[in-house]
Amino acid sequence: ASGGSAGRPSRKRGGGGHKSRRTEPRAETPATRNGTIPNIFRNFVGYLITGKTKSKQNMAIELSEQEQLRRQSLAALRELGIDPYPAARFDVTSTAREILDGYDEAKGNFADVRIAGRIMSRRIMGSVSFFELQDHTGRIQVYIRRDDICPEGDPTLYNTVFKKLLDIGDFVGIEGFAFVTKTGETSVHCRRLTVISKSLRPLPVVKEKDGQTFDAFTDPEVRYRQRYVDLAVNPQVREVFVKRSKIMAAMREFFNAKGYLEVETPILQPIPGGASARPFITHHNSLDVDLYLRIATELYLKKLIVGGFEGVYEFGKNFRNEGMDRTHNPEFTCMEIYVAYKDYLWMMEFTEQMLEHVALAANGTTDLTIDGKAVSFKAPFRRVTMTEAIREKTGYDITGQSEEQLREACRRLGVEVDETMGKGKLIDAIFGQYCEEELIQPTFVCDYPIEMSPLCKRHRDNPDLTERFELFVNGKELCNAYSELNDPIDQLERFQEQLRLLEKGDDEAMFIDMDFVRALEYGMPSCSGMGIGIDRLTMFLTGQSSIQDVLFFPQMRPEKKVQRDPDEAYAAIGVPAEWIPVIQKMGYLTVDALRKLPAGKFFNDLCGFNKKNKLGLKAPSIEEVKAWCAPAAE
Numbered sequence: 001a002s003g004g005s006a007g008r009p010s011r012k013r014g015g016g017g018h019k020s021r022r023t024e025p026r027a028e029t030p031a032t033r034n035g036t037i038p039n040i041f042r043n044f045v046g047y048l049i050t051g052k053t054k055s056k057q058n059m060a061i062e063l064s065e066q067e068q069l070r071r072q073s074l075a076a077l078r079e080l081g082i083d084p085y086p087a088a089r090f091d092v093t094s095t096a097r098e099i100l101d102g103y104d105e106a107k108g109n110f111a112d113v114r115i116a117g118r119i120m121s122r123r124i125m126g127s128v129s130f131f132e133l134q135d136h137t138g139r140i141q142v143y144i145r146r147d148d149i150c151p152e153g154d155p156t157l158y159n160t161v162f163k164k165l166l167d168i169g170d171f172v173g174i175e176g177f178a179f180v181t182k183t184g185e186t187s188v189h190c191r192r193l194t195v196i197s198k199s200l201r202p203l204p205v206v207k208e209k210d211g212q213t214f215d216a217f218t219d220p221e222v223r224y225r226q227r228y229v230d231l232a233v234n235p236q237v238r239e240v241f242v243k244r245s246k247i248m249a250a251m252r253e254f255f256n257a258k259g260y261l262e263v264e265t266p267i268l269q270p271i272p273g274g275a276s277a278r279p280f281i282t283h284h285n286s287l288d289v290d291l292y293l294r295i296a297t298e299l300y301l302k303k304l305i306v307g308g309f310e311g312v313y314e315f316g317k318n319f320r321n322e323g324m325d326r327t328h329n330p331e332f333t334c335m336e337i338y339v340a341y342k343d344y345l346w347m348m349e350f351t352e353q354m355l356e357h358v359a360l361a362a363n364g365t366t367d368l369t370i371d372g373k374a375v376s377f378k379a380p381f382r383r384v385t386m387t388e389a390i391r392e393k394t395g396y397d398i399t400g401q402s403e404e405q406l407r408e409a410c411r412r413l414g415v416e417v418d419e420t421m422g423k424g425k426l427i428d429a430i431f432g433q434y435c436e437e438e439l440i441q442p443t444f445v446c447d448y449p450i451e452m453s454p455l456c457k458r459h460r461d462n463p464d465l466t467e468r469f470e471l472f473v474n475g476k477e478l479c480n481a482y483s484e485l486n487d488p489i490d491q492l493e494r495f496q497e498q499l500r501l502l503e504k505g506d507d508e509a510m511f512i513d514m515d516f517v518r519a520l521e522y523g524m525p526s527c528s529g530m531g532i533g534i535d536r537l538t539m540f541l542t543g544q545s546s547i548q549d550v551l552f553f554p555q556m557r558p559e560k561k562v563q564r565d566p567d568e569a570y571a572a573i574g575v576p577a578e579w580i581p582v583i584q585k586m587g588y589l590t591v592d593a594l595r596k597l598p599a600g601k602f603f604n605d606l607c608g609f610n611k612k613n614k615l616g617l618k619a620p621s622i623e624e625v626k627a628w629c630a631p632a633a634e
Contacts, residue, residue: 062585065612065613066201066202067200067201067202070167070198070199070200070201070202071200073164073165073166073167073198074198074200076160076165077161077165077195077198080156080160080161082161082195083195084195084197084198085197085198086194086195086196090114090116090173090194090196091114092114092115092116092135092173093112093113093114093115094110094113094114094115095115095135095136095137096115096117096133096134096135096137096138096139096140097137097138098137099113099115099140099178099186099188100138100140100186103178103180103186105179105180109178110177110178111177111178112175112177113174113175113176113177113178113188114173114174114175115133115135115140115173115174115188116133116135116171116172116173116174116196117133117134117135117136117171117172118133118134118135118168118169118170118171118199118232119131119132119133119166119167119168119169119170119171119172120132120133120134120139120168120169120203121168121205122168124163127145127146127147127158128143128144128145128146129143129144129145129162129163130142130143130144130187131144133172133174133188134232136238138235139235140186140187140188141181141185141186141187141188142174142176142187142188142189142190143179143181143187143188143189143190144158144162144190144193145158145190146158146159148189148190148191149162149190149191149192149193157193161193161195162193166195166198167198167199167202168202168203168205169199169201169202169203169232170195170196170197170198170199171195171196171197171199172193172194172195172196173193173194173196174188174190174192174193174194175190175191175192175194176188176189176190176191176192177189177191203229203232203233204217204229204233206233206234216234217229217230217233217234220546220548221556223237224548224553224554224556225556225559227552227553237549239542240538240542240544240549240550241550241552243362243363243538243541243542244534244538244542244550246361246362247358247361247362247534247537247538247541248315248335248534249361250357250358250361250362251335251354251358253361254353254354254357254358255311255313255337255354258311259310259311260310260311260312260313260337260339261309261311261312261313262312262313262314262315263301263304263309263312263313263314264314264316265294265297265300265301265314265316266294266300267293267294267316267317267319268282268284268291268292268293268294269291269292269293269294270289270291270292271292271511271512271513271515272292272293272294272295272511273295273296273298273299273510273511273513273516274294274295274296274297274298274299274300274455275295275296275298275318275320275510276454276498276510277295277296277320277321277322278320278321278322279292279293279294279295279319279320279321280292280293280319280320280321280330281293293319294316294318294319295318295319295320296318296334296336296531297314297316297318297334297336297531298336298455298529298531299513299516301313301314301336301337301338301529302338302484302516302519302524302527302529303516303519304338305338305340305524305525305527306519306520306522306523306524309340310339310340310341311337311338311339311340312337312338313335313336313337313338314335314336315333315334315335315534316333316334316335316336317331317332317333318331318332318333318334319331320332324555324557326545326546326547326548327476327536327539327546327547328547329535329547329548329551329554329555330555331555332533332534332535332547333533333534333535334531334532334533334534335531335532335534336529336530336531336532337529337530337531338484338527338528338529339527339528339529340525340526340527341525341526341527342526342527342528343467343483343526343528344446344467344468344469344481344482344483344528346528347469347481347528347529347530348381348383348444348446348469348481349379349380350530351471351479351481351530351532352379352380352381352442353379355377355379355442355537356377356378356379358377358537358541359377359541362541362542363541366378368540368541368543369543370473370474370540370543371474371545373440373474375440375441375442375473375474375540376441376442377442381441381442381443381444381471382441382442382443382444383443383444383446383469384443384444384445384446385445385446385447386398386427386431386445386446386447386448386449387399387447387465389431389435389439389445390427390430390431390434390435392435393434393435393438394413394430394434396409396413396430398427398430398449399464400464401423402423403422403423403426406423406426406427406430407421407426409426409430410426410429410430413430413433413434414433415429415430415433416429417429419505420501420504420505420506421506422451422501422504422506423449423451424449424451424452424453425452425506427449427451427452428452431445436472436475436476436477437475438475439472439473439474439475440473440474440475441473442471442472442473442478443471443472443473444469444470444471445469445470445471445472446467446468446469446470447459447462447465447466447467447468447469448465448466448468448470449464449465449466450463450464450465450466451497452466452468453466453468453482454494454495454497454498454510455482455484455485455491455494455510456468456482456483456484456485457482457483457484457485457486457487458485458490466482466483467482467483468480468481468482468483469481471532473540474540476536477533477536478532478533478536478537478540479530479531479532479533480530480531480532481528481529481530481531482528482529482530483526483527483528484524484526484527484528484529486520486523486524486525486526486527487520488517488520488521491516491517491520492517495510495512495513495517496512498510498511498512499512535547535550535551538550562589563589563590564584564589564590565589565590565591567580569590569591570583570591572591573591573594573627573628573630574624574627574628575628576620578617579606579617579620582606582609582610582615582617583606585609586605586606586609594628594629595629595630595631595632597629598629599622599625599626599628599629600622602625602628602629603620603622603625606619606620606625607619
């Protein structure tokens with residue numbers, strides 16, 4: 001299934017999408033028309049670069065108080081001759097974790113360390129201060145003293161730069177030595193301070209006391225859109241992605257030890273093959289042809305088996321133009337592996353051994369808790385056929401049933417279907433509604449009906465079935481595997497059946513790939529293939545319930561545009577032009593919002609904002625403000 005399950009023919013589908021391609025020149029914008037940049041853009045860009053603007057009023061309106069102060073500090077650093085973004089490297093010799101774990105006061109090690117990171121908190125106390133430095137391994141306390149970093153008697157670096165011009169979120173480099181404070185905390189004594197990067201936006205301040213977290217940065221919408229902030233202030237989020245990397249490294253280690261080759265195959269493809277899914281379409285201008293973002297790596301990998309490789313695998317990005325939810329993302333990572341001379345029974349053992357190895361590498365144990373349920377990745381896993389699973393949960397035997405009989409069974413069982421669904425999707429609908437959620441422990445569901453598996457070899461004992469399995473964990477599909485079909489005539493017939501479904505209205509039916517049929521005609525050995533969703537596996541092994549929490553930058557819906565009245569609407573009720581941006585900055589983006597305000601309080605707020613931000617505007621009279629806030633005439 002898209003966005004976290006295996007990159008094989010998937011079963012669950014939902015949602016819609018749109019095709020996107022650019023064949024026309026980019027639309028003209030105010031910033032590009034006649035090759036000029038309007039003054040408002042020029043002024044704002046210039047301010048971002050220099051910290052200066054032609055209008056102090058515009059500066060106060062565009063930026064928050066904290067952002068204004070930080071830009072003022074930026075300018076002050078430059079006036080002192082300190083580059084807030086130096087080009088020179090800062091050679092790091094130690095990390096926070098290495099010092100915290102390895103410092104031995106008796107040995108006196110870490111006597112000369114260079115460490116760098118963000119300032120995350122500060123306690124300023126006269127000529128001596130403490131601050132927390134955070135690098136990629138964690139946080140460590142730094143002790144800083146004026147006389148140590150200002151040895152020549154000029155206190156500017158400490159009194160002005162450190163105490164007044166540096167902020168939480170700034171990057172600094174520290175040279176010094178490790179020691180233990182009187183309270184027993186391993187720290188770094190700073191002898192030299194280097195400014196590495198000045199931050200212009202304040203980080204959310206997450207406070208901890210007595211094991212409790214206050215003001216946590218937890219809003220999912222903001223976290224996913226601004227993952228860089230999420231990673232900076234939530235160390236547990238970084239651990240999820242570190243573990244994701246360990247999962248993929250452990251899989252590579254397992255495959256490489258068997259002698260299998262990691263390969264890369266095309267993302268832009270003329271035919272979206274290897275799965276039943278709705279593709280994204282793009283356009284290649286030079287060739288003047290439509291291309292598809294791949295929905296699976298399968299067919300290209302099997303072409304390599306035809307070419308003579310014994311075992312190949314790929315960690316690939318796949319794209320499916322379908323629904324988005326907590327377990328599906330339109331762009332997802334899938335690992336597929338194909339090994340010659342093997343079958344699906346061998347692949348079951350291989351898969352459970354691999355997953356046991358990965359669980360141990362990531363967590364040190366095969367025992368996990370997923371959504372509050374105890375799950376064990378200790379091999380071997382349970383095995384059950386799809387027919388048995390459906391019979392066990394519904395009492396209905398799907399063996400030998402026609403499409404109409406299956407459709408009638410769905411009606412009796414209360415399974416929602418439509419006229420475009422063939423036998424395979426009808427069976428899948430029954431299984432999905434009655435069986436999937438019951439499969440909590442890792443379970444291989446095998447021997448699927450042939451209609452559900454267009455690329456899979458017929459079962460050696462029953463031609464109505466295929467040699468296919470899916471692994472389910474916690475009620476969700478994790479991986480999908482076959483004894484691969486290598487009969488080119490049978491394969492072409494299966495493709496033609498998919499074409500029939502496409503003509504019937506199934507927009508997820510598989511495309512016919514005649515080049516793949518041609519490859520099979522040259523001969524492919526018996527082969528088994530398996531695909532596993534890396535995103536979903538990471539969710540299981542890190543205890544995350546949403547796929548967005550295991551993707552650095554998940555696909556998001558467009559941000560909602562805030563309703564804002566044009567300036568003319570404010571002018572129509574008598575607001576002077578210079579006060580319109582001020583009122584909007586205060587959060588009153590529509591005239592109706594003004595009309596809901598008590599005039600007296602709003603008058604005081606306007607005067608306070610004008611004074612606090614030193615705008616220098618002529619204050620309106622209370623009568624004028626009352627007129628702005630007056631209800632609209634009927």
